[in-house]
Amino acid sequence: MTGTQVETTPPETEERAGARPWRAWLLEGLSEQSARHPGPHGTPPAEHKGHTWWRVMCLTGVDYFSTLGYQPGIAALAAGLLSPLATLVLVALTLLGALPVYRRVAKESPHGEGSIHMLERLLPWWAGKLFVLVLLGFAATDFMITITLSAADASAHVVENPFAPHWMHDGNVWITLVLVAGLGAVFLKGFREAIRVAVVLVALYLALNVVVLATAVWHVTTQPVVVDDWWSALTAEHASPLAMIGVALLVFPKLALGMSGFETGVAVMPQVRGDATDTYENPAGRIRDTRKLLTTAALTMSGFLLISSLATTILIPVEQFEKGGEANGRALAYLAHEYLGEAFGTAYDVSTIAILWFAGASALAGLLNLVPRYLPRYGMAPEWARAVRPLVLLFMAIAVTVTVLFNADVDAQGGAYATGVLVLMLSASFASTIAVHHRGHRAATIGFGTVTAVFAYTLVVNVVERPDGLKIASLFIVGILLTSFASRVHRAFELRAATVTFDETAARLIDETAAQGPLRVIANEPDERDEQEYREKEYSQREETHIPDGRPVLFLEVTVRDSSDFTADLSVHGEERYGARILRVQGAVVPNTIAAVLMELRARTGQVPHAYFNWTEGHPLGHLLRFLVFGDGEVAPVTREVLRRAEPDLTRRPRIHVG
Numbered sequence: 001m002t003g004t005q006v007e008t009t010p011p012e013t014e015e016r017a018g019a020r021p022w023r024a025w026l027l028e029g030l031s032e033q034s035a036r037h038p039g040p041h042g043t044p045p046a047e048h049k050g051h052t053w054w055r056v057m058c059l060t061g062v063d064y065f066s067t068l069g070y071q072p073g074i075a076a077l078a079a080g081l082l083s084p085l086a087t088l089v090l091v092a093l094t095l096l097g098a099l100p101v102y103r104r105v106a107k108e109s110p111h112g113e114g115s116i117h118m119l120e121r122l123l124p125w126w127a128g129k130l131f132v133l134v135l136l137g138f139a140a141t142d143f144m145i146t147i148t149l150s151a152a153d154a155s156a157h158v159v160e161n162p163f164a165p166h167w168m169h170d171g172n173v174w175i176t177l178v179l180v181a182g183l184g185a186v187f188l189k190g191f192r193e194a195i196r197v198a199v200v201l202v203a204l205y206l207a208l209n210v211v212v213l214a215t216a217v218w219h220v221t222t223q224p225v226v227v228d229d230w231w232s233a234l235t236a237e238h239a240s241p242l243a244m245i246g247v248a249l250l251v252f253p254k255l256a257l258g259m260s261g262f263e264t265g266v267a268v269m270p271q272v273r274g275d276a277t278d279t280y281e282n283p284a285g286r287i288r289d290t291r292k293l294l295t296t297a298a299l300t301m302s303g304f305l306l307i308s309s310l311a312t313t314i315l316i317p318v319e320q321f322e323k324g325g326e327a328n329g330r331a332l333a334y335l336a337h338e339y340l341g342e343a344f345g346t347a348y349d350v351s352t353i354a355i356l357w358f359a360g361a362s363a364l365a366g367l368l369n370l371v372p373r374y375l376p377r378y379g380m381a382p383e384w385a386r387a388v389r390p391l392v393l394l395f396m397a398i399a400v401t402v403t404v405l406f407n408a409d410v411d412a413q414g415g416a417y418a419t420g421v422l423v424l425m426l427s428a429s430f431a432s433t434i435a436v437h438h439r440g441h442r443a444a445t446i447g448f449g450t451v452t453a454v455f456a457y458t459l460v461v462n463v464v465e466r467p468d469g470l471k472i473a474s475l476f477i478v479g480i481l482l483t484s485f486a487s488r489v490h491r492a493f494e495l496r497a498a499t500v501t502f503d504e505t506a507a508r509l510i511d512e513t514a515a516q517g518p519l520r521v522i523a524n525e526p527d528e529r530d531e532q533e534y535r536e537k538e539y540s541q542r543e544e545t546h547i548p549d550g551r552p553v554l555f556l557e558v559t560v561r562d563s564s565d566f567t568a569d570l571s572v573h574g575e576e577r578y579g580a581r582i583l584r585v586q587g588a589v590v591p592n593t594i595a596a597v598l599m600e601l602r603a604r605t606g607q608v609p610h611a612y613f614n615w616t617e618g619h620p621l622g623h624l625l626r627f628l629v630f631g632d633g634e635v636a637p638v639t640r641e642v643l644r645r646a647e648p649d650l651t652r653r654p655r656i657h658v659g
Contacts, residue, residue, distance in 0.1 A: 064261025
């Protein structure tokens with residue numbers, strides 16, 4: 001095989017090493033291929049071995065564990081005295097449903113694409129691309145609202161602290177904006193710094209929660225009357241244990257936010273170190289350690305959720321959970337202030353504020369991993385979307401807009417957050433069901449199918465009760481669809497070839513033909529591929545476009561493999577048929593593929609090739625639509641336009657002749 005890399009990077013990226021150091025810093029990692037983009041700051045250099053699994057767990061944990069800041073209060077409002085039982089249902093779904101699902105996702109998609117990649121393979125052509133874009137819309141909803149909601153909740157803890165200065169009161173919006181800007185600054189600095197901050201915050205936050213919950217448990221065990229009072233009130237409210245279980249099953253979907261963090265857990269998989277023997281094709285160590293990460297996080301969080309739900313339900317008066325109450329959205333902080341004093345309570349508030357602020361880090365890491373893997377590959381984002389820092393600035397701008405539009409209101413964003421989380425978990429469970437079904441694992445198929453049904457029920461209940469979440473998610477989806485297709489149209493005339501290679505026969509035919517002068521290439525749409533077709537095609541082209549008599553010609557035949565793809569590796573195969581010399585290639589689109597092959601022919605022979613076409617009958621607008629959707633249309637003028645953009649030097653540009 002012969003051939004060289006066709007450069008598709010925008011010309012401005014060549015300036016990165018020149019006189020614009022700020023551009024070099026901003027576009028760091030732009031040349032990396034998205035197919036192997038492992039998350040923030042592109043493919044790590046050889047000396048970077050990734051991070052141990054427990055450090056990466058802390059990155060996902062700032063999102064997952066930070067829900068302790070508000071989850072007990074949500075449970076109390078949703079289930080009342082039944083909060084511990086509803087939380088137990090949530091824990092059961094976490095350990096028996098979400099955890100097995102994402103352990104399967106980690107195995108099936110070990111490079112951070114998550115369930116979206118697993119489902120991408122189910123639908124062909126444009127249907128698959130549209131499906132992925134919709135899922136990316138829900139992922140964007142989940143991750144972006146994680147950033148803004150967590151920062152807004154952190155600002156609420158700031159203004160509600162008794163020691164907060166008066167000038168911070170009612171400053172939720174500007175405090176949230178400062179926190180969002182701080183998060184962006186960390187990622188602009190570098191991903192390693194984000195890992196370090198996450199480890200410190202998670203360790204501190206969990207340690208303080210252990211102190212608070214241990215104190216709460218001590219108060220409960222030393223004052224058994226509070227347990228008796230709670231149980232008496234519970235049995236008076238619900239006639240039988242079966243009634244309690246039924247109510248708990250009905251209300252637990254409102255607690256679904258307690259499962260957030262799993263999707264980001266697999267999204268940042270490429271940052272897990274794994275084993276020295278891991279390869280891109282078989283990262284067995286990374287899969288094993290990611291499963292450790294997911295299991296440890298789920299078990300830790302489940303324990304904290306159960307104990308915190310019991311403690312807050314038993315020790316905190318019901319009216320304090322209501323809106324305006326001191327425990328609303330901050331139940332554990334209420335216990336910290338109540339039983340450990342204002343000094344410790346303030347320290348707990350600071351740790352809660354810090355981890356809620358940084359909860360957006362795992363979501364931002366997930367976005368920085370997903371977007372470069374899909375949108376540039378689809379042609380649905382500019383080439384600079386492969387670089388991290390421009391994306392950070394873009395996501396921060398969106399976060400600022402969302403914060404201002406929702407006035408940093410946590411409740412207003414909660415529905416969208418839950419919708420995004422549950423759609424992604426539903427897609428993961430469905431993808432896992434399909435994966436094990438294809439492998440013939442009947443028991444696993446039934447198990448994952450049951451989990452899928454439970455997540456579907458949970459999603460429907462949330463959407464019915466909070467339809468605003470679906471509306472907000474729809475805005476993200478529409479935004480992604482519109483910008484993606486606008487980018488696809490804008491980039492339609494790029495060269496769109498990653499590499500062009502020739503097999504031995506093709507290389508021989510090219511070299512033999514080039515020995516007699518510049519190559520004369522006839523673009524042929526393969527039909528019968530019989531002797532008459534090639535003779536008539538050559539005769540008509542020599543007659544209409546005045547190919548010099550006696551000069552040999554090459555036929556170039558392009559077949560469209562999948563017109564929804566944007567870029568492709570082109571492999572040109574040579575063939576001699578009825579005396580005709582033929583180059584055959586499969587590509588995503590006909591004119592761009594012809595242009596890429598012509599550029600490579602010029603590079604191989606050192607001479608500018610000539611290509612010959614026939615005009616195609618039909619309306620220009622119809623041909624344009626065929627080109628954008630089906631990859632063909634009026635080939636000659638589009639090929640010429642692609643070449644014009646790819647080669648600004650007219651003397652070196654392959655010649656296009658049309659008859």
